[in-house]
Amino acid sequence: MNDELLIKFLLKETSEEESITVHKWLNASPSNESHFKQFKRIWESSKKLSGQSQVNGDEAWLRFKQRTATAKASPGPVVRSLKALQPWLKIAAVFVLIAAAWAVYSVLSPVTYTALASGNTISKQLLPDGxxxxxxxxAALSYASNFKxxxxxxxxxxxxxxxxxxxxSRPFVIDVDKVSVLVVGTSFNVKYFNGQxxxxxxxxxxxxxxxKTEIALHKGEKAVIKNGTGKFRKAQNEDQLYNYYRSKExxxxxxxxxxxxEVLNEAYGTQILIKDPAIKNRTINTTLRTTASLDYNLSIICDPLDIRFVRNENQIVLSNLIK
Incomplete structure (x- = not known):
């Protein structure tokens, strides 16, 4: 489908036969309809831009005719006469100029962002680039409306x-307060909590x-940045607990x-306190399901360590068993 016919159709100046041709083309496939909608949006937006633009349609057409006249004067075979198409070529020439102005406007205009938030559930989303x-x-984030x-x-x-x-060709950039994370193609976890x-x-x-400070992180490494201090701490990641909300374990x-x-507080939205400093570094070796209740998981953790847990209003206090 050529653009000249689509322009005529938008101007409602097609013959009955031409209109049928356009409708058949539109109904032939969803991609044709999608192309036409985009074409129509640019056309309608160009009307608004044309009032602000210094582009003169007659002058644009005059330059267009001069170029075609030069082409005619140069050696080479003449394929066909342009005379019959001149009205629509004029429209097409202006349309191309306005479409170009629209493209510039789109690039220079402020980027808007689309919000994503998870609320009380874990949410998995596919972004426009795949x-x-x-x-x-x-969690809450937003991505650029022209994300592709x-x-x-x-x-x-x-x-x-x-x-x-x-x-x-298009780096993937995440801004977290004053911190920037830049990647090309990889997988990683980002957490922003309490200014860190x-x-x-x-x-x-x-x-x-x-x-001006930049560090590179490889597989299995992590960086912790206190946003207020501007200090980086780079280290090997020592456990897989960051992954609990995806692995369910x-x-x-x-x-x-x-x-x-610390991890249970985050996962269950509670406040577990260790009353006795002597027990805070006791080690745990087990795998628990995130779908189990907090009380059940605490019992599995505490029993082998001879630790008890007591609820005190909104807190859960861990301490040595009294024997």
Whole structure:
């Protein structure tokens, strides 16, 4: 389907036969209909832009005719006469100029963002570029509305795991407060809580920057950034507990009790306190399901360690058993 006929159709100046041709083309496939809708949006937007633009239709057509006249004067075979098509070529020439103005306007206009939030449930979403993001509970982020060419994300709060579609020409950038995380194609976990950003790399390489400072993280490495201080801490990731909201398991492997309490507090939205400092570094070796109740999981953790847990209003206090 040529653009000149579509322009005539939009102007309602097609003959009955031409209108039938366009309708048949539209009904032939969903992709044709999608192309026409986009074509129509540009056309309608061009009307608004034309009032603000300095482009003069007659001048554009005059330049167009001069170019075609030059082409006619140059050696070479003349394929067909342009005379019959001149009205529609004029429209097409103006349309191309306005469409170009629209493209520039689209690039220079402020980028809007689409919000994603998980609420009380874990949420898995497919982004427009084919990348996958899994949001932990109470996480919130937003991604650029033109994400297919501008892979920009803002993580406002919480935790998310990204499995990024590989594309060297368009880096994938996540902004967390003043921290930027840049990747091409990899998988990693980002957590933003209480003014602290944590990035853990599962596959590939991730670049993390704050101001002029930048570090590269490889598989199995993590960075912790205190956003207020601007200080980086890079280290090997020592456990798989960051992954509990995707794996549905708490994998405790020589895990200190204080670390187990930290993760359980996050997962269950509770406040577990270790009253006795002597027990905080006792280690745990077990795997528990996230779907089990907190009381059940605490009993599995505490019984072998001779620890008791007592509920005190909104708190759960862990202490040595009194014998």
């Amino acid at each position: 990348s996958e993001v899994t949001l932990n509970k109470h 060419r501008n892979r920009s994300i803002r993580l406002q709060k919480g935790e998310a795991f990204f499995n990024v579609a590989h594309d060297k 950003t944590e990035v853990i790399v599962e596959t590939g390489i991730v670049k993390v920057s704050l101001g 708490f994998v405790f492997n020589n895990t200190p009790l204080w670390r187990a309490a």
